[in-house]
Every structure is written in structure tokens, then in C-alpha cells.
């Protein structure tokens with residue numbers, strides 16, 4: 001069993017992960033919100049992600065950090081993404097190096113590459129399109145939230161190259177519980193089910209890798225993100241497809 005620190009555990013992605021693989025690893029949780037419901041059963045740190053002392057303590061004897069904490073709003077202002085997303089991710093990597101953590105899985109976003117869609121939409125959201133981003137392309141954000149996610153990916157590159165951490169950046173699509181977004185082609189093309197989300201982060205915890213950027217979507221008929229890298233490197237085997245909900 002890996003010893004895993006999950007930051008941002010009280011949010012939607014954290015809920016999907018713990019709901020699917022909560023029994024499969026030895027978890028420690030961190031969030032600035034106090035635990036409610038089942039979260040109270042876990043070892044839990046209530047702290048801001050920029051609190052270096054709390055991070056040092058939360059990462060003691062931890063093998064893998066799954067870093068989700070941050071401002072998830074595409075419309076988030078600069079001061080918020082600077083503090084919560086960029087400073088927060090920097091603080092996580094600093095503590096990870098200090099505490100000898102082996103791997104970090106970072107919740108990046110489709111918004112790190114949102115500008116590739118300009119002039120190509122809505123065609124690329126449709127089944128007949130074979131346009132794919134595969135993770136080898138440069139970031140092209142359309143908002144400062146996306147800029148903060150690109151910065152997080154680059155921080156990971158630095159901490160991999162200069163400090164030897166294994167890093168996987170998961171450019172998460174659109175996570176929704178139960179069914180894909182309705183009347184939203186883009187959201188259907190980048191849908192990530194709760195089940196596939198939990199499985200994908202399980203693979204991030206278990207697999208061996210160096211520095212990776214993968215897309216976190218289900219195996220949707222409509223897609224403009226390739227999941228081949230996640231399949232090849234992580235052993236990701238998604239079970240869901242937004243088309244099954246049409």
C-alpha cells in the first residue's frame with residue numbers, strides 16, 4: 001500500500017478519487033476546509049496549501065503526493081491563482097523534495113491548452129474529427145487560470161530535472177458525477193467520469209514514470225485529447241464514454 005498525501009481532498013476530484021480508491025492506499029488528506037462526513041475517518045490536515053510547516057509535517061513518510069488543492073475556476077483572478085495555484089504548487093514541491101517524496105501527480109487542466117480550440121471549434125468536438133492534442137504540445141492558455149496550470153506543469157519539470165522527483169501532470173477535462181454535461185459538446189468531448197478519474201489517479205500512484213503530461217478524460221467517442229500516453233505510460237484503461245449517455 002502506498003502512503004499518499006491528497007491535497008484538496010474535500011473537493012470534487014478528491015471526492016471522486018476517495019470514492020473509488022479510498023480503501024486501496026494509506027491516505028493522509030489536506031484541505032483548508034475541515035473534514036465532513038467520511039473524510040473525518042482519515043488522517044486529516046486542515047491547512048492552507050502555502051503553509052510550509054503544515055506541508056512538511058503532512059508529507060512525513062509519504063511516498064506519493066496527489067496535488068489537487070487550488071482555485072479551480074476558469075474565471076479566477078490573478079491574485080487567487082498566484083497564491084492558491086502557483087505559490088501553492090511551489091510549496092508542495094519544496095516540501096516534497098525536503099521530505100523525500102518519490103512521486104507527485106499534479107491536477108493540471110484542459111485550460112492549460114484552451115487556445116488550441118480557437119478557430120477549430122466546434123468541429124473538433126465532434127466524432128468525425130480526428131484532431132488530437134497529445135500532451136507533447138506547448139501550453140496555450142486562454143485565461144490566467146490556465147496560465148497557473150501551465151506554471152504548475154513547468155514547476156514539475158524543474159523539480160523532476162533538478163531534484164529527481166517523478167512527476168505526472170494530468171490535464172483533467174470536465175469531471176461530472178453520473179453523466180456527462182448536457183447540451184455542451186465541448187464538455188462531452190472532454191468528459192471524465194468519477195470511475196475513470198479514480199482509476200487514472202490510482203495508475204498515477206502505482207505506475208513508474210519520469211516526467212509526463214497526460215490527458216484525463218474518459219474514452220469518449222468525441223474527443224480532441226489523446227489518451228494514448230496515459231494508456232502507454234500509466235496503464236490507464238478507462239471504462240466510460242460520454243456517447244453512452246446520448
Ligand SMILES: NC(=O)C1=CN([C@@H]2O[C@H](COP(=O)(O)OP(=O)(O)OC[C@H]3O[C@@H](n4cnc5c(N)ncnc54)[C@H](O)[C@@H]3O)[C@@H](O)[C@H]2O)C=CC1
Nearest residue numbers: 008010011012013032048049068069070072107109172175
Ligand atoms: N473538476 C474538474 O473538472 C477539473 C479540476 N481541475 C483541477 O483539479 C483540482 C481540484 O478541482 P475540484 O475538485 O474540481 O475543485 P474543488 O473546488 O471542488 O476542490 C478544490 C479543493 O481544494 C481546496 N483548496 C483550494 N485552495 C486551497 C488552499 N489554498 N489551501 C488548501 N486547500 C485549498 C478547497 O477547499 C477544495 O476542497 C484543481 O486544482 C482544479 O484546477 C482541473 C481540470 C478539471
Ligand SMILES: O=C1O[C@H](COP(=O)(O)O)[C@@H](O)[C@H](O)[C@H]1O
Nearest residue numbers: 072073074109110111173174187
Ligand atoms: O479546469 C477546469 O475545467 C473544467 C472544465 O472546463 P469548462 O470550461 O468546460 O467549465 C471546469 O469545469 C473546472 O471547474 C475547472 O477546474
